[in-house]
Amino acid sequence: MLNRRAGNGCKSIKAEMERKVRQSQALRGEVVPPGDKSISHRAAILNGIAFGTGRIDNFSPSADCLSTVSCLRALGVEIEDQGISLAVCGKAMGGLTEPYDVLDAGNSGTTMRLLAGLLSAQSFLSIITGDQSLRSRPMDRLIQPLRLMGADIWGREHGSRAPLVIKGGQLHGIRYQLPVASAQVKSAILLAGLFAQHDTTIEEPAFTRDHTERLLQAMGDKIEIEGRRITISPSSLSAIDLHIPGDLSSAAFWLVAGAIHPHAEIKIRDVGVNPKRSGIIDVLKAMGADIRVEGERVEGGEPIADISVRSSSLVGTHVAGELVPRLIDEIPVLAVAACVAEGTTVIRDAQELRVKEADRIATTVEELSKFGAEIEELPDGMVIHGEKRLRGAECHSHQDHRLAMALGVAALVAEGETVIQGAEAVNFSYPGFWRDLARLSK
Ligand code: S3P
Numbered sequence: 001m002l003n004r005r006a007g008n009g010c011k012s013i014k015a016e017m018e019r020k021v022r023q024s025q026a027l028r029g030e031v032v033p034p035g036d037k038s039i040s041h042r043a044a045i046l047n048g049i050a051f052g053t054g055r056i057d058n059f060s061p062s063a064d065c066l067s068t069v070s071c072l073r074a075l076g077v078e079i080e081d082q083g084i085s086l087a088v089c090g091k092a093m094g095g096l097t098e099p100y101d102v103l104d105a106g107n108s109g110t111t112m113r114l115l116a117g118l119l120s121a122q123s124f125l126s127i128i129t130g131d132q133s134l135r136s137r138p139m140d141r142l143i144q145p146l147r148l149m150g151a152d153i154w155g156r157e158h159g160s161r162a163p164l165v166i167k168g169g170q171l172h173g174i175r176y177q178l179p180v181a182s183a184q185v186k187s188a189i190l191l192a193g194l195f196a197q198h199d200t201t202i203e204e205p206a207f208t209r210d211h212t213e214r215l216l217q218a219m220g221d222k223i224e225i226e227g228r229r230i231t232i233s234p235s236s237l238s239a240i241d242l243h244i245p246g247d248l249s250s251a252a253f254w255l256v257a258g259a260i261h262p263h264a265e266i267k268i269r270d271v272g273v274n275p276k277r278s279g280i281i282d283v284l285k286a287m288g289a290d291i292r293v294e295g296e297r298v299e300g301g302e303p304i305a306d307i308s309v310r311s312s313s314l315v316g317t318h319v320a321g322e323l324v325p326r327l328i329d330e331i332p333v334l335a336v337a338a339c340v341a342e343g344t345t346v347i348r349d350a351q352e353l354r355v356k357e358a359d360r361i362a363t364t365v366e367e368l369s370k371f372g373a374e375i376e377e378l379p380d381g382m383v384i385h386g387e388k389r390l391r392g393a394e395c396h397s398h399q400d401h402r403l404a405m406a407l408g409v410a411a412l413v414a415e416g417e418t419v420i421q422g423a424e425a426v427n428f429s430y431p432g433f434w435r436d437l438a439r440l441s442k
Pocket of ligand 1: 183185187
């Protein structure tokens with residue numbers, strides 16, 4: 001059902017979808033999550049600047065990855081859409097062309113930040129914007145290192161917000177200590193470093209997802225990795241064919257649903273289990289979840305596996321420090337698990353959640369409280385007192401895809417019926433989410 005809600009102060013009226021979810025009697029079956037969003041963005045961008053044509057299988061159908069595809073097309077990259085596969089005809093280094101219009105990254109931080117790194121090194125002018133949420137997210141963390149490399153890049157609010165205006169040109173390598181653990185910023189600097197004069201060395205404060213590094217290595221780039229320090233030398237790339245693993249961040253909703261529902265048995269097939277992303281598996285197991293990771297194999301340079309989960313009795317846990325970047329996107333759904341676990345769960349060092357698609361600390365606390373959860377907000381996380389019987393609620397996604405899906409999981413175990421407004425937000429990462437939820441619910 002569609003509702004009409006006026007967008008913040010602007011004249012346009014946004015159509016919102018409402019989704020009703022009833023407590024489920026049982027959860028059973030198999031799911032194949034969509035292709036990994038982070039890897040899909042990178043595979044399209046890197047093949048777009050490589051020599052040759054790369055075929056990408058199981059490309060993420062998310063609106064976010066489609067934003068990357070449309071920006072690349074606007075930069076002159078020919079991309080043939082073959083269902084869930086793409087054929088990207090690389091322009092090689094220096095072959096991108098000036099876009100006729102403003103590039104639109106939609107809701108996707110990865111699109112904006114990675115492309116800003118790449119565009120800083122192209123010899124033309126580009127402007128990149130995004131939706132209201134993306135225009136309010138911090139870009140100074142990106143602009144500062146790119147300016148140190150010699151980039152001419154500006155943003156609103158003294159260079160801290162999009163739209164970004166980039167007059168690309170010759171960059172030079174830098175040595176840079178990243179102040180925040182961000183795979184998007186790291187990847188933007190690596191993309192700029194590919195085109196720079198001399199080497200670029202960056203050091204991360206904590207490990208973050210390394211899909212860019214893995215792909216660059218597979219495509220022939222000279223990249224050296226020593227712990228948290230990465231050095232990239234300017235080089236050209238060769239296109240590669242690859243199969244994108246299923247998205248663990250999408251699978252996480254079924255891992256939590258299967259663990260907290262009293263009558264559940266779910267098998268999730270072909271999921272990426274990159275160790276820099278798999279914090280959710282470690283934490284759920286530490287909470288007592290009956291999760292089995294089977295048939296581990298490597299495809300396209302990334303580890304993948306099948307994962308089974310069954311009804312479990314969970315206990316509360318502590319999440320902080322270097323673990324946080326390994327499960328940053330899974331914290332809203334982890335909070336749902338914590339609501340029903342025995343004891344208290346404390347999540348700290350997760351202040352980055354405040355600058356995601358929505359403020360994920362404030363919105364998770366606000367929305368789960370409506371289900372009767374006992375959950376307190378901290379500046380950098382939350383405290384959740386568990387063993388609560390959740391009650392169906394009227395709640396809102398705040399146009400945040402991960403929150404919408406976390407609320408869907410809460411609804412599966414909450415008494416009665418839940419109504420989720422803004423349910424269409426799932427399309428940013430997992431367009432088939434509501435269909436899979438209905439299929440698994442018995
Ligand atoms: C992503 C990195 C993370 C993550 C986001 C995807 C990526 O963001 O939260 O969903 O693909 O590089 P940050 O780099 O801002 O931590």
